[in-house]
Every structure is written in structure tokens, then in C-alpha cells.
Amino acid sequence: MNDTLYEYYGRQKNDMESSAVPFLIFQMLNENELKVVLISDGICRLFKGDRSQIRYVLENDIVTTVHPEDAEKIATVWKQFLKEHNEFDAVFRKQIQNEFRSIHVCGDSHLTDTGERLYVVWCSDVTDVVNAEKINTYYDKLTGLPNMTSFGIFAEQERARMKNRGIVPAFVYFDIRDMKAINEKHGFAKGNGILAGTAFVLKDVFGKDAIARFSDDHFVVLTQKRHLEQKIEQVNDQILRNPMGIPVQVCAGIFMDDRKEYDIFSSVDRARLACRSIKKDYARRYRVFDRDMFNEYHQRRHILTHFDEALENGYIKLYYQPIIRTITGKICDMEALARWIDPEKGMMPPSQFISVLEDNRLINKLDFYMLRRICENLAERKRQDMPLVPVSVNISRTNFEICDVFDEVLAIVNEFNIAHNLLTIEITESAFIKNRQFLENQINKFRESGFNVWMDDFGSEYSSLNTLQEYSFDLIKLDMRFMKNFSLTGKNHLILSDVISMISRLGVNTLAEGVQTKEQLHFLRDAGCDKVQGYLFSKPMPCEYFLKKSRNGLQYDDIKKSSYYDRIENTNLELPVTFDNYSGFFGDSTGIAAAVLEFHNAKFKILKANNAYKEFLEASGEDPEQIYSDYYDWEMDMTPQFQKIAKKCLQSRNPEMINDIINEKVEINARLINVAYDPHNDLGAILVIINRYDTPSPPLLP
Numbered sequence: 167m168n169d170t171l172y173e174y175y176g177r178q179k180n181d182m183e184s185s186a187v188p189f190l191i192f193q194m195l196n197e198n199e200l201k202v203v204l205i206s207d208g209i210c211r212l213f214k215g216d217r218s219q220i221r222y223v224l225e226n227d228i229v230t231t232v233h234p235e236d237a238e239k240i241a242t243v244w245k246q247f248l249k250e251h252n253e254f255d256a257v258f259r260k261q262i263q264n265e266f267r268s269i270h271v272c273g274d275s276h277l278t279d280t281g282e283r284l285y286v287v288w289c290s291d292v293t294d295v296v297n298a299e300k301i302n303t304y305y306d307k308l309t310g311l312p313n314m315t316s317f318g319i320f321a322e323q324e325r326a327r328m329k330n331r332g333i334v335p336a337f338v339y340f341d342i343r344d345m346k347a348i349n350e351k352h353g354f355a356k357g358n359g360i361l362a363g364t365a366f367v368l369k370d371v372f373g374k375d376a377i378a379r380f381s382d383d384h385f386v387v388l389t390q391k392r393h394l395e396q397k398i399e400q401v402n403d404q405i406l407r408n409p410m411g412i413p414v415q416v417c418a419g420i421f422m423d424d425r426k427e428y429d430i431f432s433s434v435d436r437a438r439l440a441c442r443s444i445k446k447d448y449a450r451r452y453r454v455f456d457r458d459m460f461n462e463y464h465q466r467r468h469i470l471t472h473f474d475e476a477l478e479n480g481y482i483k484l485y486y487q488p489i490i491r492t493i494t495g496k497i498c499d500m501e502a503l504a505r506w507i508d509p510e511k512g513m514m515p516p517s518q519f520i521s522v523l524e525d526n527r528l529i530n531k532l533d534f535y536m537l538r539r540i541c542e543n544l545a546e547r548k549r550q551d552m553p554l555v556p557v558s559v560n561i562s563r564t565n566f567e568i569c570d571v572f573d574e575v576l577a578i579v580n581e582f583n584i585a586h587n588l589l590t591i592e593i594t595e596s597a598f599i600k601n602r603q604f605l606e607n608q609i610n611k612f613r614e615s616g617f618n619v620w621m622d623d624f625g626s627e628y629s630s631l632n633t634l635q636e637y638s639f640d641l642i643k644l645d646m647r648f649m650k651n652f653s654l655t656g657k658n659h660l661i662l663s664d665v666i667s668m669i670s671r672l673g674v675n676t677l678a679e680g681v682q683t684k685e686q687l688h689f690l691r692d693a694g695c696d697k698v699q700g701y702l703f704s705k706p707m708p709c710e711y712f713l714k715k716s717r718n719g720l721q722y723d724d725i726k727k728s729s730y731y732d733r734i735e736n737t738n739l740e741l742p743v744t745f746d747n748y749s750g751f752f753g754d755s756t757g758i759a760a761a762v763l764e765f766h767n768a769k770f771k772i773l774k775a776n777n778a779y780k781e782f783l784e785a786s787g788e789d790p791e792q793i794y795s796d797y798y799d800w801e802m803d804m805t806p807q808f809q810k811i812a813k814k815c816l817q818s819r820n821p822e823m824i825n826d827i828i829n830e831k832v833e834i835n836a837r838l839i840n841v842a843y844d845p846h847n848d849l850g851a852i853l854v855i856i857n858r859y860d861t862p863s864p865p866l867l868p
């Protein structure tokens with residue numbers, strides 16, 4: 167680690183020092199000498215001193231200003247903070263101009279590009295909160311701001327006062343853009359710092375107006391119309407100058423309460439709608455609630471007021487969309503999707519109601535309702551002796567914040583006596599999760615109990631590579647946008663095949679959503695994508711449609727063969743495969759041709775092959791397109807030597823070497839490895855690795 171004092175220069179220094187957010191940055195030199203790197207204007211205001219005084223106290227005399235009863239506690243966390251560089255979060259009393267104020271501090275540290283460890287500490291004055299009798303009822307602990315409950319009370323009085331004075335009250339709803347990404351990228355301590363900083367900036371800009379933190383990264387202010395636009399700009403300017411240099415931006419929704427008296431929360435709801443409508447529109451900083459938004463507003467209200475009735479009366483229906491296994495072309499799973507068929511509004515797709523239910527923490531009711539319908543349907547399929555394939559149920563991430571999803575799912579599945587391998591849990595990335603560890607435990611519990619767990623919408627705006635690293639999934643669903651932008655001439659297909667290959671190397675299966683053309687299907691198959699889903703095969707249909715043996719000519723995979731296919735899918739043609747007695751194969755990435763051949767009743771077909779294998783087929787005078795063909799007769803289409811060794815490999819299940827001549831001209835040396843075997847259905851799969859092949863060179867003399 168570098169032991170010289172770090173310095174900020176020029177504009178960056180200026181911006182940070184002039185920030186109204188109270189934070190300071192320091193460094194430890196020569197083991198334990200604290201040296202201040204930067205102090206913001208916010209700190210000077212909070213501690214009521216100038217920079218040099220504050221610097222002096224911090225560097226020389228920090229202990230004497232702490233309340234004696236808090237000294238020991240703070241010294242312990244402080245030491246740990248410096249030693250282990252963990253996150254720091256504490257409240258202590260500090261003397262500021264002859265009185266003790268309760269200060270909430272959160273800290274974190276990071277290494278600079280030049281190797282110095284910098285410690286960043288954010289402070290906020292929470293004296294009012296600590297002194298309030300019912301802290302948790304009325305105030306938010308992190309920011310010291312009133313919460314939703316107390317806002318209801320303050321705002322009611324404030325609004326009446328404003329109206330009496332002829333001022334039009336404006337409700338402003340603030341949302342921090344990409345807060346989830348900030349948490350994922352920079353960690354929760356810095357995320358908390360941003361939240362605390364935003365609260366401070368709002369207090370600074372809106373002064374005595376009613377300000378509250380409603381939930382997560384959502385803040386509400388009741389203010390007046392005058393200078394509102396400039397104030398929103400000012401908020402953005404100030405939070406951009408945060409000590410971590412994180413590019414934070416807020417967007418705001420405004421509701422002018424100029425005519426009718428709505429209740430406070432309906433007014434906030436309107437401001438929230440306006441805010442939500444520009445959340446993805448980075449060019450806009452704010453939007454005022456207008457007439458166009460009424461429909462949306464009424465739609466939301468309709469959903470909330472009719473949701474229970476819709477569940478009771480069965481207006482919410484179970485639809486299925488089949489999922490196809492690439493190597494068999496048959497249905498291997500179904501995804502359960504909700505459709506709300508409302509007597510008043512007609513068919514409502516999930517895009518209209520899922521986010522409303524998530525925002526209002528009602529999504530658990532929907533997801534468990536859907537799970538019950540799935541279990542009923544699976545039981546019915548069993549009764550009718552219909553083919554059974556696993557059904558995947560979408561569980562919103564928000565659900566993991568509301569309840570113990572594992573316990574709830576287990577209770578329902580056991581009530582209907584449904585085998586665990588018939589249910590797949592799809593976790594959508596639609597909300598940021600606060601308790602990572604909890605989600606990880608939940609996923610592990612599901613998998614240990616025999617359920618599959620899939621991650622939905624990978625590659626959409628919410629997901630990140632971190633998620634792949636931190637949680638264990640059985641399969642990753644690639645978001646539809648990969649298919650939307652698909653073209654063999656652009657860059658997208660290169661990214662897609664690398665993503666598929668990367669995920670396979672982690673030992674995780676892949677599924678592409680939104681497959682609509684044969685071209686896409688063939689590309690995905692070549693790229694080694696295990697499963698596909700999309701309108702090419704079927705749109706989502708009511709579950710009753712699938713109570714027939716086949717649909718749109720689609721057959722079902724036999725669930726008894728799934729472990730056989732799993733082994734084939736897990737055979738990666740691009741990287742070292744490790745089996746009991748074989749390891750160390752490098753395929754396509756090193757140009758080695760590899761394919762998996764399936765043998766059944768003296769017939770064979772190529773299930774999957776890498777590009778090098780296709781080149782090998784071409785060089786041997788074979789049609790590379792044959793990998794999409796049906797079974798070949800092995801008496802007719804395979805050399806006697808290859809037949810003999812393949813049979814031996816299938817019987818002994820040991821790897822075999824073979825030297826052979828194909829089409830009387832190409833000499834090959836290959837390795838055959840039995841990768842999967844299904845004795846009940848007489849199926850065997852062999853991985854063929856062509857170590858070497860020599861095409862005859864043209865004769866030198868005629």
C-alpha cells in the first residue's frame with residue numbers, strides 16, 4: 167500500500183469541498199497517524215467550525231469531543247474499521263458548541279489507482295430522531311428524515327397552511343436513478359452514504375418544507391411551485407458532487423395540488439406516477455403529473471382495489487408457454503405466466519399489473535396463487551396420464567423481502583403432493599434486494615430440496631455479472647433483448663455466443679427467450695444454447711390448451727430422460743470436460759473438433775457439434791448441415807471400424823481411441839467418451855473428439 171498523502175486537485179477538489187453533503191476523507195499514514203485528505207462544506211456546517219479547526223480536532227483530539235458514555239463503543243468500532251476496512255455504521259454523541267448532538271456516521275474505504283487507502287465518512291445529525299420517543303414509528307433511522315407516517319401528519323398541516331395563504335402546494339417525488347446498480351457496484355455502505363447524502367441535500371435545498379423518506383431510494387417533499395425547477399437542478403448538482411465520485415442522478419415527479427383536495431397519499435401517488443414515467447428517460451429531470459397520466463393512475467387504482475376480487479373470482483388465469491430443448495426439439499418445460507381477464511377492462515398482460523403489485527408489496531399473493539394453480543394443473547395432468555414436464559413459476563425478487571419464500575412454496579407443494587423436480591423457481595430481477603445473504607440461503611435451500619432455480623432476464627438492465635458470481639443457479643435465461651437485436655451481420659451474435667459459452671463454462675445451463683425465427687434457432691443451437699422459448703414455437707396459451715398430447719405439432723420430452731439430456735447439455739464442446747476417468751479436453755477455442763453423437767437402435771445422429779467439427783465434416787466430404795438431420799443408419803453411414811469402437815465404448819463406458827479412414831480418404835485419430843447412457847430407452851451418447859485428421863494431399867506428379 168502506498169504511504170504518501172493522497173491529494174485531490176483542481177475542479178474535483180473544488181467540487182467535493184464545496185459539497186453540502188457532510189463527508190470527510192482521511193488516510194492513515196505510518197501505521198496509525200490519521201491525516202485528513204478532504205473536508206466538505208457540509209461537515210463545516212454540521213460541526214460548526216472552519217476547515218482548519220475541524221482538521222486539527224480530527225487529527226489530534228478526536229476523543230475528547232465524544233460523549234464519555236459513547237467513547238468506548240466508538241473506539242471499538244473505529245479500530246475495527248481501520249483494521250479490517252469493513253463498513254462503519256454507528257451513532258454517537260459529539261460535542262458541538264457546548265451541546266452534545268447525536269451524529270450518525272457511516273464509513274467505507276477504498277484503494278485509489280495509485281494504491282493509497284482512503285477512508286470516507288459521511289455524517290448526519292440525528293439528534294431529533296434519537297430524542298423522539300417513537301423513533302421507528304416516525305423517523306427513518308438512516309437519514310433522520312420523517313418517514314411516510316409522519317409525513318402524512320406534517321403534510322396535512324402544511325398543505326392547509328399553504329392553501330390559506332393562496333400558495334399552490336406541489337408534491338415532489340424523488341427517485342434515485344439506478345440505485346440498484348449503485349448498491350451492486352459500490353456496496354451497501356456507499357449506497358447508504360448516497361441515501362444519507364441525498365437526504366441532506368434535500369434538507370439543504372428545501373429548508374423548512376416537509377421532507378420525508380418514503381421507502382428505499384424514494385423521497386417526498388411538499389413545497390411550493392416557485393423556483394421548483396431550479397431547486398430540482400440544484401439537488402442534482404449537489405448530489406453529483408459526492409465523495410466517491412459516483413455519478414448519481416435523481417428524477418422527480420411533481421403533482422400540483424391546485425384544485426380538488428385529494429388525500430395526501432393520493433397526491434403523493436400522482437407525483438410518484440409522474441416520476442416513474444421518466445425513470446428510464448435520462449434526458450428528463452422531472453415531469454409534472456398531467457391529464458395523460460390519469461388513465462394510468464386509474465388503471466393502478468383499479469388493480470389495487472380489484473386485486474382481491476380477481477383472485478377470489480379466478481379472473482387471474484394460468485397461461486403456459488412451452489420451453490423447447492434444443493437438441494431434441496421437444497417441450498422440456500413450461501413457463502407459467504399470469505393473465506388477468508377482467509370483466510371491466512378485458513385482458514390485462516402482466517406488464518400492467520406486476521409492477522403495481524410489487525410496488526405495493528402484494529406480489530407474494532399473486533405468486534402463491536399462481537403456484538397453487540400450477541400444482542392443481544400438475545395434479546390434473548397426472549390424473550389424465552398426460553406427459554409431465556417441469557413448470558417454472560416466476561417469483562418476484564420483492565417477494566424475498568416480504569416473506570420466507572422457501573417455506574411458503576414448500577407448504578403449497580407438499581399440500582398438493584407434487585414432486586419437487588416438477589417445479590422450477592424463476593427469480594426475476596425486478597427489485598433490488600437488501601439482504602443478499604438471505605436470498606443466497608433461499609436459493610440454496612430450494613436447490614438442496616430438489617427444485618431447480620433459474621435466473622430470469624439475464625442481460626436486462628437490472629442484472630449484472632455479479633449476480634452470476636454470487637448466487638448458484640441451474641440455468642440462466644437470456645433476456646429477450648438479445649433476440650430483438652439479433653442479426654448475423656452485427657456484433658450482437660458474437661456477444662451472445664460468448665455469453666452462452668461463458669455461462670456453460672460455469673457449469674450452468676442456458677435458455678434464450680424471445681426466439682422468433684429459424685435463423686435465431688440455428689444460431690443458438692450452434693452456440694450451444696440448451697433451451698429455447700419464443701413465438702417460433704408457441705405464444706403463451708391457457709393451461710387447458712396443453713391438456714392434449716401435442717400442441718402445434720410439438721411433442722413432449724420424456725421426463726425420465728432428463729438426467730440423460732442434462733449430462734449431454736453439460737458436456738461443453740469448448741472447454742475442458744472432466745469425467746471420472748477423463749479430463750483435459752480443449753475444444754473449439756483451440757480449434758479441436760468435437761461433437762456429441764447419439765446412438766439408438768442401430769441408428770445415430772449428431773446432437774451437437776462445434777464449428778471445428780463442422781469444418782471437419784466439410785473436409786471429409788460430408789454435408790455440415792447433417793447435424794440438423796434425423797437418425798442415420800449406422801450400418802450404411804458409419805465405417806465398420808467406427809461402429810466397432812463406438813459399440814465397445816457404449817458397452818464398456820470407458821474412453822476409447824480410434825484410428826480410422828473416412829470416405830476412403832480422410833485419416834482420423836479420435837477419442838470417444840461415453841457421456842450419457844439411458845438403458846431404459848436404449849439411448850447412448852458419445853463425445854467424439856477429433857484429435858487429428860489428415861486430408862490427402864494432391865499428388866505431386868500427375
Ligand code: C2E
Nearest residue numbers: 503504515516536560561562594680681682699700701706
Ligand atoms: P418473463 O418471465 O421474462 O416472461 C417472458 C415474457 O416474454 C412473457 O411475457 C412472454 O409472453 C414473452 N414472450 C415469450 N416469447 C416471446 C417472443 O417470442 N416474442 C415476444 N415479443 N415476447 C415473448 P408476459 O407473459 O407478458 O410476462 C411479462 C413478465 O411478467 C414476465 O417476464 C415475468 O417477469 C412477469 N410475470 C408474468 N407472470 C408472472 C407471475 O405470475 N408472477 C410474477 N412475479 N411475475 C410474472
Ligand code: MG
Nearest residue numbers: 501560592622
Ligand atoms: Mg420468467
Ligand code: MG
Nearest residue numbers: 622623643679
Ligand atoms: Mg424473462
